[in-house]
Amino acid sequence: MVIDPLPLQVAAELFPNGISRYAIGGLLVGLGVTVIYLGTGISAGASTFLESTLSYVSDQSRFQQYVASRDWRLVFTFGIVLGAVVYAVVYQGGAWTTNVQPWRLLVGGIFVGIGTRVGKGCTSGHGVCGVGSASKTSIAGVLTFLTVAIVTAQVVAALGVSP
Amino acid sequence: MSNRHPAFMPLVLVGGLIFGFGLAYSQMARPEVVLNFLRFEDFGLVFVMFGGAAVTGVTFFVAPRLLGRAPLTGDSFERRLKSFDRKVLVGGAIFGVGWGLSGICPGAAYASLGIGNITILWALAGMFLGAYAQGFWRSRSQARDAAATGAD
Numbered sequence: 548m549v550i551d552p553l554p555l556q557v558a559a560e561l562f563p564n565g566i567s568r569y570a571i572g573g574l575l576v577g578l579g580v581t582v583i584y585l586g587t588g589i590s591a592g593a594s595t596f597l598e599s600t601l602s603y604v605s606d607q608s609r610f611q612q613y614v615a616s617r618d619w620r621l622v623f624t625f626g627i628v629l630g631a632v633v634y635a636v637v638y639q640g641g642a643w644t645t646n647v648q649p650w651r652l653l654v655g656g657i658f659v660g661i662g663t664r665v666g667k668g669c670t671s672g673h674g675v676c677g678v679g680s681a682s683k684t685s686i687a688g689v690l691t692f693l694t695v696a697i698v699t700a701q702v703v704a705a706l707g708v709s710p
Numbered sequence: 711m712s713n714r715h716p717a718f719m720p721l722v723l724v725g726g727l728i729f730g731f732g733l734a735y736s737q738m739a740r741p742e743v744v745l746n747f748l749r750f751e752d753f754g755l756v757f758v759m760f761g762g763a764a765v766t767g768v769t770f771f772v773a774p775r776l777l778g779r780a781p782l783t784g785d786s787f788e789r790r791l792k793s794f795d796r797k798v799l800v801g802g803a804i805f806g807v808g809w810g811l812s813g814i815c816p817g818a819a820y821a822s823l824g825i826g827n828i829t830i831l832w833a834l835a836g837m838f839l840g841a842y843a844q845g846f847w848r849s850r851s852q853a854r855d856a857a858a859t860g861a862d
Contacts (some may be wrong), residue, residue, distance in 0.1 A: 564737075569754035572736020573761025580762070581769040584719040588780030590790040593731075593817030597841035608852060609845035619722045624820050626726020631824025634734035638770065642826020647741045647813055649832045655812025656819075656836020657807045658804050661844045663816060663837075666801020667792045667800070669727075670815040672718025673802075674759045679766025680789035687794065688802045689759075695806025700748035703811060710742065 579630075580675060582665040583623070590680070592672025593627070594663035596620045651703075666692070715782040732762075733821035740822070741813030741830075748810055808840075 551559070583591050599620045613620075635642065645652075663669040666688055668677060673692075677685020701702035736758040746757035774787035780808040792798070810817055814822065814833045822830040 551731050563837055564754055566746050566754050566757050569736050569757035570761045572732045572734075572738065573758035574765055575732025576729055576758065577732075577762035577769075579727070579732060580726045581725075582728060583722055583725035583776065584766070584769055584780075584787070585773055586725075586780060586782045587718065588783055588785035590770075590788075591722075591725065592790075593815075593820065594837075594841075596820075597816065597837055598845055601838065601842055601845060605842070605845070607845050607849035609849040619719060621827025622719050622722045623726040623729075626723045627817060627820040628824040629723075630727040630732070631734035631739055633727070634731050635825040637827060638735070642828075643740070643814060644827050645741050645754075645822070645829050647745070647829075649829065651818025652741070652812050652814065652830065652832035653836040655808040655810075655814065656833035656844075657840040658808025658811065658836075659713035659815060659833070660808075660837035660842075661839020662801045662803070662805025662840075664801070664841050664844050665797050666803075666805055667798055669805065669817065670759065670809075671762075671817045672790070675762035675766055676761040676790040677792070678759070680770050680791055681767070682789065682791045684792045684794040684798055685790070686786030688798045691799050691802030692806035692809060695803045696806050696810035697748050699807050699810025700745055700813070701810075704749055706744075 559661035576671070576675060577679070580671070580679075590672075590676040591620075591623055592676055593624070594659075594666055594672060596624045597660055598664055610705075648710065651708070662692070721782060729817070730824055733818055738818045738821070739825050739827070743835075744809070744813040744815075744818070752840050764788070800845050808836075810838045812836075 580591060583589055595613060598610050599617035602610035602614050602617050668688055671687040673688040678689060733739050738758055746752045770789050779786055811834055816837060819833050821832050
């Protein structure tokens with residue numbers, strides 16, 4: 548048996564699934580943002596859609612401020628869904644469903660809905676657009692949600708909640 | 711809006727398509743992969759965010775210097791800069807709890823629906839509930855503040 552040199556062993560442990568799918572996926576996410584930005588000057592994030600779409604059904608002033616952008620945000624989100632459909636058809640060969648328990652998704656989702664909107668951005672708004680802008684606000688936001696998410700996930704796992 | 715450039719919506723759709731395809735390709739649309747990352751079992755996800763940020767970083771740097779103004783809107787190219795206050799940290803921490811519990815964030819949730827993960831509707835329902843709750847509360851406190859200053 549041939550033993551891998553140490554760097555390869557370490558890499559295999561840190562990245563059991565390699566890095567190419569992550570890096571290529573990330574570059575494409577950045578490319579999607581770039582296409583919209585070059586044409587329109589808009590840096591599109593994903594979480595504003597939650598509030599802009601609520602403006603269709605609620606008169607609250609907090610949602611009504613997004614009336615001007617709600618139609619294109621709907622199109623943007625539709626595009627995200629459609630792009631993932633294309634991936635599923637080409638590479639996945641059918642539907643994939645998660646085993647993570649519904650209560651975790653629902654309760655976690657509520658926190659995500661509150662936190663992204665109060666915190667002025669999510670993984671795409673702060674993480675991709677904001678960090679790409681070298682925004683100190685976004686870097687602080689990313690460090691905060693990343694740290695808290697790591698602690699939360701570790702605690703949840705330590706409590707034996709799985710999947 | 712009626713006065714938008716006819717190519718505006720198609721371009722947003724194409725951008726969204728690439729964005730969503732990328733999220734699915736990166737596996738971030740699967741909560742399990744995100745949870746594995748947060749539990750230090752697979753660090754690959756680092757490359758998704760930083761890969762994306764590297765591309766936007768180049769774009770945000772080059773576009774204003776080469777293009778001047780955005781062709782479809784006439785708007786100038788700005789970086790995404792938001793003001794910093796306590797809300798960024800408080801909101802970020804709340805988001806972190808949700809992300810760490812569920813393994814899903816908004817963009818990835820939309821993409822997750824696209825890969826056939828109907829179970830993610832639980833998370834999407836939660837996100838709308840959460841966004842509504844904070845919007846309801848903030849709209850009311852804003853109205854209260856406005857009423858208070860109006861009374862001065």
